[in-house]
Amino acid sequence: MADPLRGLGVGPGLxxxxxxxxxxxxxxPPPRPVTDPGRELDAALxxxxxxxxxLAGRAAAAPGKAARDVLEAQAAIAADPxxxxxxxxxxxxxxxxxHALHGTFDEYxxxxxxxxxxxxxxxxxxxxxxxxxxxxxxxxPMPGVPAPGHPFILAAGDxxxxxxxxxxxxxxxxxxxERGGPTSHTAILARALGxxxxxxxxxxxxxxxxxxxxxxxGTTGEVRIGVGADEADAFRGRAAALxxxxxxxxxxxxxxxxxxPVDLMLNIGSAxxxxxxxxxxxAGVGLFRTELxxxxxxxxxxxxxxVRAYREVFDAVGERVVVVRTLDAGADKPLPFLxxxxxxxxALGVRGFRTVRLRPEVLETQLExxxxxxxxxxxxxxxxxxxxxxxxxxxxxxxxAARHGLPGAGVMVEVPAAALxxxxxxxxxxxxxxxxxxxxxxxxxxxxxGGDLPDLLDPWQPxxxxxxxxxxxxxxxxxxxxxxxxxxxxxxxxxxxxAGLGVGRLSMSARSMxxxxxALARHDLAGCERLAGRALAAASAEEARTxxxxxxxxxxx
Ligand code: PEP
Ligand code: MG
Numbered sequence: 001m002a003d004p005l006r007g008l009g010v011g012p013g014l015x016x017x018x019x020x021x022x023x024x025x026x027x028x029p030p031p032r033p034v035t036d037p038g039r040e041l042d043a044a045l046x047x048x049x050x051x052x053x054x055l056a057g058r059a060a061a062a063p064g065k066a067a068r069d070v071l072e073a074q075a076a077i078a079a080d081p082x083x084x085x086x087x088x089x090x091x092x093x094x095x096x097x098x099h100a101l102h103g104t105f106d107e108y109x110x111x112x113x114x115x116x117x118x119x120x121x122x123x124x125x126x127x128x129x130x131x132x133x134x135x136x137x138x139x140x141p142m143p144g145v146p147a148p149g150h151p152f153i154l155a156a157g158d159x160x161x162x163x164x165x166x167x168x169x170x171x172x173x174x175x176x177x178e179r180g181g182p183t184s185h186t187a188i189l190a191r192a193l194g195x196x197x198x199x200x201x202x203x204x205x206x207x208x209x210x211x212x213x214x215x216x217x218g219t220t221g222e223v224r225i226g227v228g229a230d231e232a233d234a235f236r237g238r239a240a241a242l243x244x245x246x247x248x249x250x251x252x253x254x255x256x257x258x259x260x261p262v263d264l265m266l267n268i269g270s271a272x273x274x275x276x277x278x279x280x281x282x283a284g285v286g287l288f289r290t291e292l293x294x295x296x297x298x299x300x301x302x303x304x305x306x307v308r309a310y311r312e313v314f315d316a317v318g319e320r321v322v323v324v325r326t327l328d329a330g331a332d333k334p335l336p337f338l339x340x341x342x343x344x345x346x347a348l349g350v351r352g353f354r355t356v357r358l359r360p361e362v363l364e365t366q367l368e369x370x371x372x373x374x375x376x377x378x379x380x381x382x383x384x385x386x387x388x389x390x391x392x393x394x395x396x397x398x399x400x401a402a403r404h405g406l407p408g409a410g411v412m413v414e415v416p417a418a419a420l421x422x423x424x425x426x427x428x429x430x431x432x433x434x435x436x437x438x439x440x441x442x443x444x445x446x447x448x449x450g451g452d453l454p455d456l457l458d459p460w461q462p463x464x465x466x467x468x469x470x471x472x473x474x475x476x477x478x479x480x481x482x483x484x485x486x487x488x489x490x491x492x493x494x495x496x497x498x499a500g501l502g503v504g505r506l507s508m509s510a511r512s513m514x515x516x517x518x519a520l521a522r523h524d525l526a527g528c529e530r531l532a533g534r535a536l537a538a539a540s541a542e543e544a545r546t547x548x549x550x551x552x553x554x555x556x557x
Contacts, residue, residue, distance in 0.1 A: 007176065007201030008454050009221035010187035013033055014239035015153060015174035015196045016232040019214035019225055021205060022156040022163075023143040025131040032096040043097035044087045046099070047136035052078040052127060054142060061168050064351065070296050078129050087331045088509050090517035098137040105130030112316050125298075147171075153216055156209050160296075160334075164189040174216040174221050178204045183437035183448045185332055187416040191443035191487075192273060192509050200451025217266060247298050251281040254506065254517055258524040262499045264517060265507035267319070267485060269310035277510045281517070284320030286433065286507025287485040288313060290366070291327045291335060300362060306369035314379035323410065323433065323485075323507075324370050326363060326397075328386035330354045332449050338362060347447065352387025352414070353397060367404040374406075384410035384433055389417045391424040398428050412485075422474035422482075429480075432471050433507070437485030459488035460541040460548075465501070469536060472502030483507060492519035497548050499525070500532030527551070 015383040052075050059071035083104060090100035105126050109260055112123045131143045145154065145163060145188035151173050156163075164186050167175070172195060180186045180199035190197035196218030207225040208214075214225040215235040225391035227235075235251060265286030270293055274285075293309050294301050301309075307377055314322055329335040330351025332365065343349035356363050367383065374381040385397040388411040401409035408430030413419050422432060436459050441448040443463055446456035469482065483505025488494055489511030496519055498506060506516060523531070530552045538544035 003224075005201050005203055005223045005225065006181050007198040007204075007221045007223060008197050008451065009173065009197075009217065009219045010182050011190040011193075011195050011218045012101050013174070013194070013196035013218045014216065014235060014242060015218075016155050016215045016227070016235035016239065017151055017173045017213065018148075019153045019155050019176075019208050019212050020146045021208050023135070023146055023157075024140045025134040025142045025143045026138055028102055028134060029096060029138070031099050032218060034091070034094045034096050035496060037091040037094070037272075040091040040095070040097045040100060041088055043085075043137055044133075045084060047097060047101060047133045048078050048083060050136045051132045051142075052093060054147065055134070057167060058147065058168075062166055074125060074129055077125065077134070078216060098134050101133045101137055102130060105133070112150045117527055120520040132328045145172075148215045153214050154206050155214075157205060159186045164193075167193065167195075173199075174218065176201050176204055176216055177451075178202060179449075179451050180449050181446075182454055183440065183457055188267075188487065188509075189269075189435075191490075191511065192269065192368060193269070194511055200454065202451075250519065251514070252280055253281045253283065254520055256496075256499060256520050256523055256525050256528060258526075260499070260525040262495075262503070262520055262526075263321075263483070263505040264321065264513055265323075265483070265485075265505055266513070267507050267509055269312065270309065271316050273510070274313070274316045279320070282320065282513070283505070284317055285322040285485055286315065286322045286489075286505055288322060289328065290325060291329055291333050294327070294335055294337070297337050300365075303365055303369050303372075306366060307373045310370055310373035312375065314377040314381060316372055317379050319378045319380065321382065323382050323384055325384050325386055325412070326353070326366055326370075327355070328382065329355050347441070347449075353385040353393055353410075356396070363400065367401055367406060371404045371406055381406070382408060382410060382430065383410055384431070386412045386435070387414055387438070388412060388425070389415050391421055391428060394425045395428040398430070405501030406450070410481075412438075413467075413471055415442045416467060422471040423477065426474055426478040426480050431481040431483070432507070434468055434471055434482065434484045434486065434503075436464060436468070436484055436488035439467060439486065440488075443467055448551070455541065459486070459491060459494060460535065460538075460544040462536060462538050462541070463546055464488075465535055465544065467533075468498070468503065469501050469532075475504075476502055481505060490516060491515050493545065494549060495519045495530045496523045496528040497525075497535045500528030500530070503538075 055071050055075035059068050061342040062068040087100050087102045109126045110125045151171050153174045154172050156177050174196040175190045176198045195218050198221050212226050213232045216223050254262040263283035265283050267287040269289045329338050331347045335545050383401050383406050388394050394411045396513045398409045410431035411429045412433050414435040440457050444456040446453040472482050481504050484503050485507035490508030492515040495516045531548045534547035535544040
C-alpha cells in the first residue's frame with residue numbers, strides 16, 4: 001500500500017483517480033539538420049493550430065468569464081497570420097519547426113519587453129504560447145493544466161488564481177498542491193468549485209509517477225499515490241456514499257435557536273457562482289470579489305463591460321443585498337493592467353484600496369460602473385473597499401462612492417490597524433466587513449500563500465478573535481453592521497462563536513452555508529456569547545477550539 005502524504009484539507013470531499021502533474025515547459029533539443037524547409041513550416045503551422053484549437057476548446061469549456069477571456073486572447077495570438085511569414089523566413093534559413101517557433105516568439109517577446117510598460121507584461125503570454133507550440137512540434141505533452149480527455153486528480157507545485165479559474169470541475173476530480181496555505185486563493189477557489197482539495201502537501205511531485213492512481217481526502221488532508229485499482233474503487237464507493245447522504249432540511253434565514261438573526265451571505269467572483277444556488281434564506285452576496293473577473297488582464301476593463309458583469313450579479317439576486325468589493329489587486333491577485341510596480345513584499349505594498357494612489361481613475365470608473373449597473377435593479381447594492389488601514393482612507397473611499405451615488409459605503413477590516421481604529425472607521429463608513437484571511441495573515445505575520453505556518457493562520461487564534469471583538473464592540477456602539485467575509489465565516493464550529501461576539505453577517509461559499517445554518521440553529525444567543533467568552537479567554541487556537549467544542553457538546557447534549 002502507498003505511504004500516505006499529508007497536507008491541509010481545504011476542500012472537503014473524497015476523490016480517486018489518475019494523478020496528473022501540471023505539464024512542465026519543454027526543453028528545446030539541439031537543432032536538427034533540415035532538408036525540406038516546406039515540411040518544417042507545415043509542422044510549425046500544424047503545431048500552432050493544435051495550440052490554438054486546444055486553447056479555444058479550453059476557453060469554450062472554461063467555468064468563468066475571466067478564464068474564458070484569458071484563454072480566448074491566447075488562442076487569438078496563436079492564430080495571428082504574421083506568424084506564418086516569420087516562420088517561413090526561419091525555416092527557409094534552415095531552422096527546424098521547434099527552433100523556428102521558439103525563435104519567432106522569442107523575437108516578438110524581446111520587442112514587447114523593450115517597449116516596456118503594459119506591452120512588456122504581455123511577454124509572459126507569448127512565452128506561454130511558445131512553450132505550448134514547441135511542445136506540440138516536439139510531440140510532448142502541453143505545459144500547464146493537462147487536458148487528457150478523462151477525469152483526473154491535478155497535482156501541482158502551486159497554482160496561480162488564473163490556473164485555478166480555468167479548471168473544469170467536470171474533469172478535475174481533486175486538486176493537490178505542494179505549497180499554499182488554508183486561506184490562499186487556490187484554496188478559496190477550489191472550495192468555490194466544490195473540489196476536494198489539499199494544499200501544503202510536501203513531497204507530492206516526487207511521488208507522482210506516470211499513470212499512477214491516487215486518492216485524496218479533502219477533509220483530513222491525506223493523499224495516497226500509487227494505490228491499487230481495488231483501493232481506488234473502494235475509495236470511489238466511499239465518495240459516492242458521502243455524496244448520496246440525505247440532504248439537510250429546508251433552507252431558512254440564519255438565526256440562533258432563540259431567533260437572533262445572523263445574515264447568511266455568499267462570497268462570489270462572478271454571476272456564474274450563483275448558477276444553481278438555492279437562494280432561499282440567503283440574505284444576499286456579502287462579498288463580490290470583482291478582481292476575479294479581470295485576473296491577468298492586460299487591458300483595463302471598459303465601463304460597459306464592467307456594467308454588464310455587475311448587472312448580471314444584481315439581476316440574479318432579486319431584492320437581496322449585494323456588497324461589491326472594489327478591485328483588490330496586488331500581491332497574489334495580479335491585475336497587470338494597473339501597472340503596479342514590482343515590490344519585494346507585495347503583500348505589504350500597493351494592493352487593494354492603496355492602488356488609488358497610483359491609478360485613481362480605475363476606482364472612479366469602477367464606482368461609476370457599479371452605480372450604473374445598480375440603476376433599475378431590485379438588488380440593494382453597497383460597495384466596500386479592501387485593505388483599508390486608516391480612517392482617512394475610509395473617508396476618502398466613502399466620499400468617492402457617495403459622489404457616484406453610492407452612499408453608506410463600507411470598508412473591510414483586513415489589517416490590525418483597521419480593527420484598532422474600528423470606532424473611527426465607523427464614523428465615516430456605513431459598515432465593516434472583516435476579512436479574516438488577511439487579518440489573520442497580518443496579525444500573526446504569517447504568509448497566507450505559504451503552507452508552512454498553518455497553525456498561525458488558524459482562524460481560532462485568540463488574537464484574531466480579539467481583533468474581531470474590537471470591531472463588533474465598535475459596531476454595537478455605532479449601531480452599524482459588522483460582518484465576517486473571510487473563510488472563518490464558513491466554519492460551522494466558529495459560526496456560533498462569531499455570532500456570540502456580535503457578528504451580524506457571515507459571508508461564505510454556497511457549499512459552506514448549510515452546516516453553518518445548522519450550527520447557528522443549535523445555540524441560543526446567550527449560549528453563543530458563552531462560547532465566545534471561552535474562545536476569547538483561551539491561550540491558544542487549540543484551546544479556543546476545544547473550549548468551544550466542549551461548550552457546544554454540553555449544549556447539544
Ligand atoms: C479576506 O482577506 O478575508 C477576504 C475576504 O479577502 P480575500 O480573501 O479576497 O483577500
Ligand atoms: Mg483580503
